[in-house]
Every structure is written in structure tokens, then in C-alpha cells.
Amino acid sequence: MARVRKTVTIRDVAEEAGVSLQTVSRVVNDGPNVRPQVRDKVRAAIAKLGYVPSLAAQRMSGSRSYIILAINDRERTLADWRDRRGTDWVDQMLLGGFLTCSQHGYRMMVELVDTHSDHVERELGAALSALQPDGVILTPPHSENALITALLAERGIPFARIGSDAPGPGIALTMGDEGAAHLATTRLAGLGHRKIAMIAGPSQYSLSGWRIAGWRRALADAGLSADGLLETGDFGYDSGVRAGHALLDRNPDCTAIIASSDQMALAALEVARARGLDVPRDLSLISFDNTPIVRFTQPPLTAIDQPIAETVSRAVEHLIARDENADQDTVIEVAAALVERASTARAPQQTPAALARTV
Amino acid sequence: MARVRKTVTIRDVAEEAGVSLQTVSRVVNDGPNVRPQVRDKVRAAIAKLGYVPSLAAQRMSGSRSYIILAINDRERTLADWRDRRGTDWVDQMLLGGFLTCSQHGYRMMVELVDTHSDHVERELGAALSALQPDGVILTPPHSENALITALLAERGIPFARIGSDAPGPGIALTMGDEGAAHLATTRLAGLGHRKIAMIAGPSQYSLSGWRIAGWRRALADAGLSADGLLETGDFGYDSGVRAGHALLDRNPDCTAIIASSDQMALAALEVARARGLDVPRDLSLISFDNTPIVRFTQPPLTAIDQPIAETVSRAVEHLIARDENADQDTVIEVAAALVERASTARAPQQTPAALARTV
């Protein structure tokens, strides 16, 4: 009875509308030189038959692939997923990416690529050859990996670098890390804190440096010292524990800590607890990321919210528009915001000794 | 100087190896009828040139597309992402899907499809036409949407139904919801609880019913009554608040609640707090999902962990193996586990009156 459902091709539409293949193609791609009357007829045929162009065929004929490829760090992403750390970077990326892509008839695909591996080029090259994306989105720490950016540039594939402000090929986007750190630090200074420490991320990430810079600038603005108040972690929990202890060992009078990731902030919270310090009474805490879990910690964490979805969305838009013409050295900045919760409070009353010291 | 980098095609490899296109194709696809000697020569050429087949071209020539498409509920997924509820279903799906796909040279793509929309068929049909996936993974509540399963069956696309045990086309997989609910309930009964309530999910989801069934069976096993102890929510927080209050209003002596989602469990926790009930001293709580946030609530929640990654992985494997031959009525079950945390404890001492009642 029911015949085998054959795929509806452009040929079927052409036949139905009584025009040539080419005309249908023109209509589908909003091409010029089609009389409105013919256009409508073709549109009707498309609707009637439920025709949708095959991505593969479109790609084959040398046109666009309608695919944007987002590259993430394989090791870190898999670890986050397996340990169920609650990191929702990928989710936010998909939120921004999917929606914006679909608005333009594009699809987003995700690829996990090793950072440390010496065969990054092979891995990425294979993905590029197989998928032939129209654009690539690089996330830290890949954004400034010279092997990767060179490969992309060489192949002539437009790409966006999230978390990079370096000049060179590709669209650079940041989430205003320097400003965000400055904002957080200034807020703490405004609460009367004088010893504001920072647990920074690894230097491999440019944004780690920007955050340190913002912190230093805010400290300087407030006439405060940064001496001995900087520790570096790797964004992970364990490194946060180490950094937290080191910081508090060295600065018993430290009353505020900014951590460059939620995991390190969680660690700092635990360190404080272990040392009998109450957050926020004795110690204020601000984290970066604002992943879902920080709303549930005790106390809920004040955090810098990274506008990941919005940033990825912007990246996609530029990629699709093929903004190669855009200034090579322009950096797009989508500013982060501070979300105040219960981990920050006025600095504790200073002891007379401490007061004397600050004079 | 540097010529424009042309894509390496099968033709280049054939030339390099001094064989025909078809032979290269055979080698690439592990086809038969190739002398080891020739095979090695071709392999060498492939390695030398860094050849990777174009997905689009492979698809075009009528063979496989090497794409598995995972379909998720659009509205719910976007809301989860936007509100940053910490739901990591998609992440777990990607974890299982990406890894298993890549082991077989496949890619996983994700598509968000509306449930309520009357144009589900158009939406999904468009995705299928554009992508022409070799297999589709349906997640609840799409898994038992007749419009969707019929469309897939009609187009002859292999698909997996996660969270469905109905017979019919497509591979059915469940995460042992009945057993999981039974396990949770039995555990609570073992802790001395006599009034164990359940906040179920919406009936639109088969798994909601399974969980109720498991709860009922365990109650019966323990000689307990289910009367007035069942409320239904929609998996969301607000519905959990309503259900929690209704439950406790009606059953002041209720000492344990099983919630069919983390969000509803969170709500129940808040309801308990609002009523001056201590968890777990006065009320024990077990949730379904075990998303990252439940480790950070006060107290951390005992939860049923859904093996999403593993289930998706299994689905992918069957899809790729084209297990159409597999028993149409076989249901693959990947059992969930109970993760004990601090929201469960022995039932509170019963009052003499209560004791008398149970006699």
C-alpha cells in the first residue's frame, strides 16, 4: 500500500512547480532573478512537499556546510562530566550557540580536543576535514593555542577566540575579566576589607592574568597592598584547598578572598570551615563562574557571572556574517556581572593592633 | 609561495598510492578484497597526506551519514539552561553519546524539539531531512510520542526510546525506575518509616508511573499503606512546593518523602524547613536524578542516580550496530543506584498514640 517514502529532493520540487532545479535553488537561497510569481509558486511546492535541503548535498556542491563547530578542552570537559562537578559551561555554550545558529539556519556541533596532546593538529585537522565547518569557536585554553589558530588560519576557516584579546586572525572575544575582578575587589574594599586575597587560575589561561590585573588595579585604587595575597591554582578543588591554606597561613588577617573559579571557591569555603572561620562573618568570599551549585552552598556564594551564552551567541553571529572585514584587532567584550549572595559581608571589626598597623 | 591548501580527497590518496579510488574506499571502510600489501600502501598514503573522508561526501554517495541525532525536549531544556537549574541531563547524555560515537567513527548531534507543538512532525522532519542521521535517540517525553515514533518508523530510521518499555519499533531502554523506587522505598521502610509519601512526576512520562508502581510494591512488601501519600508534580520546583504542603497537611505523621526529581526534592526540603521540620531528624527525603546540586544542599540529599551516560551509550551502540534484529519487544534496562547522603535517617520515635495505632 504505502509506497516507500522517498526523500523529497529539489528535483521533486522543481517538477511540482514546473520550473528548473536552478530556480528552486535560487528561491531556497533567496537568490536574485526570480519573479515574485515564480517564487511563490516554488514556495508553495516546497511547503506542499515538505522539502528541506540536504545539508550534505549543499556542502558537497561547494557551498556552505551550515555547521559551526565549537571546540572544548577534552580532558577538562570529560572530567567535569564524569565527576558531575556541576560545571555548566558547555550547557551555556549550547544555549547561546544553538539558538543563534538555528536563527540563521545553521547547526552547532561540539568537538572535544586535547590540549596537551602533541597531535592536536591531527585531531583537529580530522574534525575539520570530516565536518568542513563554516566557522569554529575556540574556548580557553584552546583560544590562544598557536598550533590551532595557525591551522585554522591556514585552512581559511573563520574562527572566534573566546577568552583571548590577542591580535591576529580570528575574532577575539572576552568576558571583561579585568573589569570583573576589579568590580569584585572594589566591592570588597567598599565593605571595609583591607586584606583582599586572590586565588588565581593557571597562567596558561590569559584570563587568569587579566583577573589578577583587575584585582591589582582595584587594590591600588583603594590604596591597598597586594603583597603576599596572591596564590595560583588550576581551577580545581584540590588546588583551591592548597591555595586557601597557604593564603591564610601567611595572612592571618586576611578577611576576603576572590577565587578564579567556583571549585576553588568551594575549596576556600571548606578551608575556612576547617579553620573555624565563619563565612561571611570572618571571611568574605567571591567566586568566578556562578555555576548552579554556588546557590546551594552554605552560605550561597557571591559570584561573578560569566555571560557565556551571550558571548558564544555573539561569536556565532560574527562567524555566520563572515566578519572577516571586522577590524582584525578589535576585541569584542561582553561584560560579566556580580551576583551578590551571602558569602560577602562587612569586614570584621579590626583589632586595635591591626588598626595601629594600618595607620 | 605557499599554494592554497586544497582539501585532500580520496583522489589524491589514490594517486599517491597508485591505485584506484575504489580501492582506497575499500581500505577506508575496512572492506574485503584488498591485499594486505596494497592496504598498507594505501594506509601509508592516507597517513602521509592526512586524508580524512568528508562526512558530506560519504553521506551523498548513499552510504551512512555517520551521525546519531539525539532529540531533547526544547522547552524544558532551554528553561533548565536559562535558569541554570543545574540539571546535567544533557551533559550526561553527551558524555555517553560522544564517547561511544567517536569510538565508532560517528558524531552525535543534538536537536531540541517542542513537545506540545502541533508541528512536531514538521520540526523533526526538517531535522531528519537536513541531517539524515543513521540513528535517532529519543528522550522523555518524546520517547513515547506516537507522532515521532511513527515518523521515524515510516522513514526507516533506526531509533532508541529512552524511558520507554512499550513494544513497537525502536529500541526501548529504561533506567529501572520501578526497581529504583522500590529500592528507595524499601530503604526508608528499613529505617523504620511507616508513612512514606511520594511526589510523582507527570503522568505524561511513563517513568512517573513506574516509580509509583515501585513505591507501591515496596509499600505492600513492607505491609504499609499508600493511602493519601501520593501527590503529583511536574518535576519543577513550584509543583514540589505545592505537593509537599498538600502531603504534610494531609499526613502530619508522614516521616519520609520520595520525590521524582531533584527540583521537587529541593522544594520538599524547603517546605520542611518552612514547617519547622528538620531533615533528616523529622523527615527523610530521597530524590531522583542526583544532579550536582544535591551534594550541596543542607543536608546533602540521598538520591537515586540515573545512569544516563551509560544508557545513552548503550543506545548508541545498538543504533550503530543496527540491531533491528534485536527482539522488538526486548527492553534494555540499565539499573539506577541509590546514593546515600544525609537526608535520610531512622524514623523519629513514635508517640505512644501512634504506636497504638499501628498495632
Add this chain to the structure above:
DNA sequence: ATGAAAGCGCTAACAG
């Protein structure tokens, strides 16, 4: 403004 022809990179179906 429209149509015809050529070909994208690959594999299925045949030949040898």
C-alpha cells in the same frame, strides 16, 4: 529572468 551542463567527494554496482 530562467535553464542546462558540469562537478563537488564518495560509494554501490558491476565488470574484469
Add this chain to the structure above:
DNA sequence: CTGTTAGCGCTTTCAT
């Protein structure tokens, strides 16, 4: 065992 011949569905030329 290996090579040749057709296309897959679409978009480019290039004609008309």
C-alpha cells in the same frame, strides 16, 4: 582481488 561506471542532491558556472 582490483578497476570502471554511475550516480547521490545540490550549487556553481555558463548559456539563453
